[in-house]
Every structure is written in structure tokens, then in C-alpha cells.
Amino acid sequence: MNAEEIHQILSDKFGESVLGYDTELAGDTCIQIAPTAILEVCQYLAETDTLAFDSLMCLSGVDMGVKEEELSVVYHLYAMQHRQSIVLKTSVPKTDAHLPTVSHIWKTADWHERETYDLYGIVFEGHTDLRRILLPDDWEGYPLRKDYQEPDFYRGMRVPY
Amino acid sequence: MESTQQTESRIIELKPFTDEMIVNMGPQHPSTHGVLRLELRLDGEIVREAIPHIGYLHRCFEKHSENLSYPQIIPFTDRMDYVAAMNQNWGFCLAVEKLLEADETKDFEVPERAEYLRVLICELNRIASHLLSFGTYGMDIGAFTPFLYAFRDRERLLLLFEKVCGARLTYNYIRIGGVSEIIPLEPGSVAEQNYLDEIEEFLDYFEPKIDEYNDLLTSNSIFSERTMGVAVMPAEMAISYGATGPNLRGSGVDWDLRRDEPYSIYDRFEFDVPVAKDIPELGAVVGDCWSRYKVRMDEMKESVKIVRQILAEGLPDGPVMADLKAVRPPQGEIYFRSEAPRGELGFYIVSDGTPKPVRVKGRSPCFSALSALQELSRGLMVADIIAIIGSIDIVMGEVDR
Numbered sequence: 056m057n058a059e060e061i062h063q064i065l066s067d068k069f070g071e072s073v074l075g076y077d078t079e080l081a082g083d084t085c086i087q088i089a090p091t092a093i094l095e096v097c098q099y100l101a102e103t104d105t106l107a108f109d110s111l112m113c114l115s116g117v118d119m120g121v122k123e124e125e126l127s128v129v130y131h132l133y134a135m136q137h138r139q140s141i142v143l144k145t146s147v148p149k150t151d152a153h154l155p156t157v158s159h160i161w162k163t164a165d166w167h168e169r170e171t172y173d174l175y176g177i178v179f180e181g182h183t184d185l186r187r188i189l190l191p192d193d194w195e196g197y198p199l200r201k202d203y204q205e206p207d208f209y210r211g212m213r214v215p216y
Numbered sequence: 217m218e219s220t221q222q223t224e225s226r227i228i229e230l231k232p233f234t235d236e237m238i239v240n241m242g243p244q245h246p247s248t249h250g251v252l253r254l255e256l257r258l259d260g261e262i263v264r265e266a267i268p269h270i271g272y273l274h275r276c277f278e279k280h281s282e283n284l285s286y287p288q289i290i291p292f293t294d295r296m297d298y299v300a301a302m303n304q305n306w307g308f309c310l311a312v313e314k315l316l317e318a319d320e321t322k323d324f325e326v327p328e329r330a331e332y333l334r335v336l337i338c339e340l341n342r343i344a345s346h347l348l349s350f351g352t353y354g355m356d357i358g359a360f361t362p363f364l365y366a367f368r369d370r371e372r373l374l375l376l377f378e379k380v381c382g383a384r385l386t387y388n389y390i391r392i393g394g395v396s397e398i399i400p401l402e403p404g405s406v407a408e409q410n411y412l413d414e415i416e417e418f419l420d421y422f423e424p425k426i427d428e429y430n431d432l433l434t435s436n437s438i439f440s441e442r443t444m445g446v447a448v449m450p451a452e453m454a455i456s457y458g459a460t461g462p463n464l465r466g467s468g469v470d471w472d473l474r475r476d477e478p479y480s481i482y483d484r485f486e487f488d489v490p491v492a493k494d495i496p497e498l499g500a501v502v503g504d505c506w507s508r509y510k511v512r513m514d515e516m517k518e519s520v521k522i523v524r525q526i527l528a529e530g531l532p533d534g535p536v537m538a539d540l541k542a543v544r545p546p547q548g549e550i551y552f553r554s555e556a557p558r559g560e561l562g563f564y565i566v567s568d569g570t571p572k573p574v575r576v577k578g579r580s581p582c583f584s585a586l587s588a589l590q591e592l593s594r595g596l597m598v599a600d601i602i603a604i605i606g607s608i609d610i611v612m613g614e615v616d617r
Contacts, residue, residue: 081318081548081567110455113551113562113579120574129564131551131579135455135471142551163458166587174278189271189616198279 058084061106061141069096085129085144093130093145094155100132100141101160108132108141111161114168116175118149121201126152126175147177149200156182174199236264241601243272249352249605250612252586258598266593266601268586273616281576286312286543287392289576294386296578297614300345302338302377303556304614305390308578310479311552311563312392315545329403330394330536331481336526337380337389339519340415343422344373345557346512346519353509353606354433357442362433369425372418379411393538403533416527419520426516434513443506444499447592447604451503457591458584461559462515463608466492466508473555485522490514505607512609544571551579558582558609578617582610 058076065086066073072092076084088096100108113131125146133140147154156179158164168179169188176197179185187194193210196203205214237258243251251272257265277296281289293308294301316324351366374384381389381396389396401408433439449459454467464471472489474482492500492507500506547569553562559581566575585608593601 081546082315082550083548085549111458112553112560113564113577115564115575115577115579117566117575119566119568129549131562131564135469138476161458162453162456162591163584163587166583187271189274191271198276199282 056137056139058086058141061139062086064106065096065099068099072096083142085142088143088145090145090147090154093128093143094157096143097130097157097160100143105137106134107136108134109161110135111157111163111167112140114157114164114171116171116177116199118175118199118201123201124149126177126200128154128171128177130157152177153180154178155180158182173197176200243269249610250615252605252610252612252615254589254601256598256601261597261599263593263596263598263601266590268589270583270586270612270615273612275617277578277617278576281573283572285571286545286573289573290391291386291388293578294388295613296580296617297345297556297558297561297582297611298385299348299611300341300557301385301387302341302389303345303554304561305387306334306338307552307554307556307561308563309390309392310554311550311565312543312545314552315548315550315565315567316392316540316543318548318550319546324393324538324540326480326538327394327535328532329534330538332526332529332531333380333395333401333536334390335481335485336415336523336531337377337395339522340373340376342519342557343516344370344377346516347373349512349557349606349609350429350433350509353609354439356602356606357439359433359436359439362429365425365429365432369422372421376411376415376418379414391537392543393540394536397536401536403531408531412527412531415523419524419527423517423520426513426520430513434510440498440500440506442599443509443603443607444504445501446505446600447596447607448501448503449588449592453588453591454503457588459559459588459608460581460584461555461557462511463508463559463581463585465490466503466511466607468492468502468507473553473560477553479552479554485525487518487521490518505603508607508609542571544569553579556581558611558614559585578614580614580617582608582612582615583617586610586615 062076069092072089074087076086100106110133112133115129117127126149127144127146130143168182171177172185173187173189239256239258241256242253253269255267256263277292290305293304296304347366347370351363354362378384381387449467451467451469454464470491475489490511492502492511494502545567549566551564553560562579564577565573568574592604
């Protein structure tokens with residue numbers, strides 16, 4: 056099954072929540088999903104026997120630039136049994152970045168979501184332990200956002216070198 | 217009469233659980249393989265919960281990458297898993313090359329000679345990495361000698377790497393489109409022949425040593441008592457936690473990217489994929505610490521096999537770098553994963569068509585495997601935590617990036 060066929064299955068099932076995919080860009084084809092439907096789509100992909108996407112390879116946040124008003128979250132899924140992969144992408148506004156968690160579907164999402172929260176400030180609702188993971192707990196701001204300004208001092212230490 | 221009263225008053229109440237104590241293990245602890253801090257909630261010797269705290273080695277790889285051109289990022293990947301830096305270089309280059317190949321206006325191909333050199337060097341690096349894992353695991357459990365043996369052999373491999381790129385730890389050898397030519401290895405030259413002879417000499421020396429190490433540590437009864445049947449990770453749990461590489465195969469899943477999704481020229485070589493099995497007469501259970509360890513020991517033999525096939529074929533003639541004027545991948549994104557010694561190393565790259573990437577994410581195999589520690593360690597003894605950390609073989613440089 057390629058991305059096109061899985062897109063067809065998903066749009067039959069979820070209708071307008073599946074926003075389509077871009078074939079013009081190089082590399083992987085991402086299926087755009089509305090943020091409100093991402094949890095149901097993930098659940099459907101993981102639990103349907105014909106699809107059985109049992110492995111979340113990677114979950115990453117993306118900020119395309121200062122001018123963009125949205126942050127993206129990309130899910131790279133893989134089905135060990137059927138040996139196929141799929142890329143899901145969803146976008147949330149920078150000012151109010153909220154998404155439902157998928158950490159109960161794939162346990163690896165627990166830490167990946169914490170990392171995305173840590174570096175992008177996207178809040179995953181329903182996550183049991185959403186804390187910073189790589190940065191110190193008292194760090195301010197979300198460094199991988201393109202508009203991030205690094206602080207001059209952190210606990211009395213100069214940050215820019 | 218008095219004495220009986222006394223004995224009665226001595227009756228003590230037996231509490232099944234004592235008070236919980238919180239102990240910090242690490243960040244400076246020899247068994248944590250770097251700087252990992254575990255917050256242990258202990259009930260006597262029993263671990264109620266082990267909460268990993270990471271980030272002590274966070275060097276902002278992803279943030280740095282956004283301000284660097286693609287070739288400039290390669291030295292940063294060296295510093296992720298510094299024990300298997302060649303494989304990290306390769307993983308990143310493979311992802312960029314995949315994106316470059318998607319550009320139909322440009323014809324781009326990695327030369328044959330470079331592919332052979334890459335497989336050769338990366339398989340040797342896999343042996344070096346597994347040697348370190350084997351040596352330090354023995355030391356964690358309390359056997360000091362294997363560590364010295366492992367480092368003695370690893371030293372010879374590091375000298376081999378030094379001869380080809382000048383560095384012992386952070387190589388920057390594999391480049392986008394080929395391999396580095398800093399130290400020229402002319403096709404058909406005496407230098408090339410000497411180098412290959414030296415590798416063969418090492419393999420002849422090293423192959424019997426694997427059996428020796430198995431005798432020394434693998435079948436050692438103290439070692440097996442500490443590792444067999446401890447912290448069993450079932451296959452489903454391993455997949456859900458994103459454990460990959462030897463950790464996944466240690467849980468009995470027959471999966472290796474080199475065979476199942478062959479990249480580069482791995483489809484030309486014959487090798488087996490070691491997968492853990494139950495060994496009832498010894499007491500080993502699929503998914504326990506010992507199985508994960510054993511898969512690594514067996515993998516060294518397979519790497520030797522692959523390198524021997526390259527040596528038998530000889531390196532093909534030709535250039536080692538593709539004709540690439542500038543690295544400017546087209547607009548788009550790619551996720552590419554390769555089989556590093558510690559599991560599936562993925563790189564997610566988003567390009568906007570400029571010489572600098574918009575986003576680079578390193579999907580670290582150790583990061584995912586370490587997240588399973590909390591569930592694996594629940595209810596075990598403190599000493600078992602050491603056995604688990606060693607068996608999932610983490611390198612903190614890669615966890616924290």
C-alpha cells in the first residue's frame with residue numbers, strides 16, 4: 056500500500072478531517088490530518104488489522120519559519136507485519152499549541168512528546184507526565200521555535216558564547 | 217513469671233513494607249554509561265520506581281543544525297553516538313543523499329568504491345562498538361578482565377580508523393556523496409593493499425577471540441545468574457517502546473534493516489541476523505538481559521563475515537566522491553533510518569531548497585530504548601538496574617544529543 060491508498064482509506068473513514076497530501080515536494084509524502092482528528096486516525100491506524108501500524112518510528116515538531124503561524128507535528132509510523140510506512144502531519148497554531156497525546160497507543164510517544172513539548176512548547180493533552188526532558192526544568196522558552204531569543208543569563212551563567 | 221512477661225513485651229510488629237527511600241543514582245556513576253541520573257524509589261533493596269532524568273549531555277544538535285550547511289552537520293553527528301561515529305555519519309549522509317536523489321534535475325550517485333569503503337568501515341565500527349558494550353557490561357556486573365580484553369582489541373580497530381581518516385573517535389569520514397579523501401587510498405596502490413591486509417590480519421586474530429570472550433563472560437555462572445531471566449522485555453513491549461536493533465532482536469523479533477530494508481549495498485552480502493531464543497537448559501528467556509547481550513556477541517561474528525566478503529572481492533576502482541558541486545537538496549522532507557550498532561538511527565530532515573536545513577531531527581535508538589527502563593525495572597532489585605542499563609547498551613551522547 057502506498058501513501059495514496061492509505062490516504063484514500065483514511066478519507067473514506069474520516070472525511071474532511073483528512074486534509075490531503077502534497078505530491079509536489081521531494082521525499083516522503085505526508086498525509087495532512089486536522090489536529091482534532093489526529094487521535095482517532097492514529098488509533099484507527101494502530102488497531103485495524105489490515106493496517107496495523109504498531110511502531111511509531113519518530114515523532115517530531117517542526118517550525119517552518121518566523122512568519123509561519125503554525126507549528127507542525129509529524130508522525131512517522133511503521134507496520135512491522137505489513138512492512139509499510141506512512142507519514143502523518145498535523146498543524147497547530149503557535150499561540151495555542153495543543154494536541155491530544157498518542158502515548159497510550161505507542162509507548163515510545165511518551166518521551167518523544169515530552170521532547171516536543173520541551174523544545175517547541177506543544178502541549179499534549181492527556182499525557183501523564185508532561186515535563187521538560189532535555190532542558191533544565193526552570194528553562195524559559197522553547198528553543199527550537201524559530202522566533203526563540205536565547206536568554207543572556209541562566210542562573211548567573213552567560214548563555215551566548 | 218517475670219521472664220515470660222518480658223518475652224511477651226518483646227513481640228514486634230512485622231511490617232511487610234518498610235519506608236520508601238529515594239536514592240539518586242548518577243549522574244556521575246560508572247554504570248550509567250555517561251551522565252544518566254536515575255531517581256530510585258526504594259523499598260529496601262526493591263525498586264518501586266526508577267525515573268530516568270536525562271539531558272545532562274544535551275548539546276543542542278538540532279538547534280545547531282538549523283544554522284549550518286549540510287556538510288557542516290556531519291561532525292555534529294559524530295558526537296551523538298561517539299562509540300559508533302562512523303555509523304552516525306553514514307546515517308545522516310544516507311538521509312541527505314536520499315533527498316538529493318529525489319531531485320530529478322540532477323544526476324547523482326554514490327560511487328561504488330565509496331559504498332564498499334562505507335560498509336567496510338561501518339561494520340568494523342560495529343565490532344568496535346559491540347566490544348565496548350561487552351567490556352563495560354562485564355565491568356558493570358563485576359568482571360573487570362573482559363573490559364581490558366575488549367579495549368585491547370578495540371584499540372586495534374581505532375588504529376585502523378586512524379589510518380583512513382586521521383581520527384580515533386570522531387571521524388567525519390563519511391561525507392555526503394562518498395567518503396573523505398583526507399588520507400588518500402589510491403585504488404590498486406601498495407597503501408591500499410597494506411590496509412586491507414591489516415584488516416584481514418585483525419579479523420584472523422579477532423574471530424577466535426569471540427569464542428574466548430564467550431567462554432570468559434557469556435557462560436560465566438556469576439554473569440548468567442545476574443542477567444538471565446532478569447528484566448524480560450516481550451516483543452510487543454519492545455515494539456511499542458520503539459526499542460530497535462539488538463534490543464529488539466533480543467526480544468525475539470527477527471528484524472534487521474540491513475536485511476529487511478537493504479540500503480547501500482547490503483543486499484550483496486550474505487550474513488545471518490542473530491535473534492534471541494529461549495535456552496531452557498541455561499535459564500535464558502527471550503527478552504532478558506542476557507539475550508540482548510548475546511545478540512551483540514553473535515552480531516560481531518556476522519560483521520566479521522561481511523568484512524571478509526569485501527576483502528575477498530577487493531575494493532572496486534574509481535572515485536570515492538560523487539561529482540557534487542553543492543549540497544542543495546530540493547524542497548521537501550525525508551525520514552531515513554539505518555541500522556546503527558545500537559538500533560535504528562533515523563534522521564528526519566526538512567529542506568526548503570536552501571543550503572541549510574529547516575529542521576533536522578535525530579531519532580536516537582538509545583533514547584527510545586531508555587524510555588522502557590522505567591517499566592522494565594519496576595519491582596526488581598537495585599543491582600538489576602545496573603544489569604538492565606548495561607544490557608540496553610545506551611550511549612548518553614545519543615540520548616541527549
